[in-house]
Amino acid sequence: MSESRDQSPSAEERRKKDAEDRKREEEEQATLPYKWTQTLTEAEVSVPIPGNLKSRDLIVELKKTHIKVAIKGQDSIIDGDFPHSILVDDSTWTLISGPNNTKDINITLAKAPGSNWWAHIVTSAPKLDTTKITPENSKLSDLDGETRGMVEKMMYDQEMKRQGKPTSDEQKKQDMLSKFMQQHPEMDFSNAKIG
Template sequence: MSDERESSPTPSERARKDAEDRKREEEEQATLPYKWTQTLEEADITVPIPGNLKARDLVVELKKTHIKVGIKGQEPIIDGDFPHPIQTDDSTWLLSTKADGSKEIAINLAKARGSYWWAHIVTSAPKIDITKIQPENSKLSELDGETRGMVEKMMYDQEMKRQGKPTSDEQKKDEILKKFMAQHPEMDFSQAKMA
């Protein structure tokens, strides 16, 4: 009888494996002829190209489920299927010149409604582990006053509901009713119902 036990990895083993996976992912991504980033709503790709090229020298095709990017007369730099569809009307590209005189094709892909994290730009490229993505939280302090107020109110109301307490709107209605009742002591509010 063998003594092989299924044991879950210790936190340090898991951390070491995560670090190895992250290093392998970074190395795989570094070999790609482009760089890319994403949010839930969009993906951005930058493709470095020689500084002497103009937009007319390029091939950039953005279709609902396919992308092709390259220099006319040469093998495409990117040519493959997206992992999920894009909104072609809201996706754009431009040729930009960097400070050092080199150029790059900057592509912004509007992901189709439904918002997914993508494991790769094209299905033939190495995948990243999307379970390890940690989106940047926007800070309340970075929001404009009106949006910040709305978000804070929503957070407050959500917490009040969680605690089974009245939301800010319910509290406001209650205060208005109490004020009205105080101003009109001659009225009988015993049968009043709140809508």
């Protein structure tokens, strides 16, 4: 008789692998000529450049699915396709002076609705594991109508369960049965079960 062993990794092995993956991602991201962060609705890109440059010395092109950032007469700093579309009219860039005679090109990319978390700014860059992203707390007002309705229903149902009351779907079934019973008083509902 052979012994069967669970081949799934232990919690400690998973933690160790996650830490290694995070370290590898951080090292890959550190090699990029820019830094970036994101929320569900925007991606922020910061590109350091020499402090003596002015906006007229730069090329910053933001298209629906492509970005190009360069210093005129030099190779591009960023030139690639986005993993998802952006809203070009809602996306902006500014030049910010930093310490020690440096400047940053700060680019705010408005993500197209439904694009969620991005694994990278341009598809040629190393990917992040988006399943490991811990989002900041967002407000219900930040969500689009359909998503907001779903979240509010889930919150309501969770609260009703906590109180031992029927969820919205269970309440709907009970209301339909009550209405049906009122419309058909001739029927015997003593053994009826709601499932």
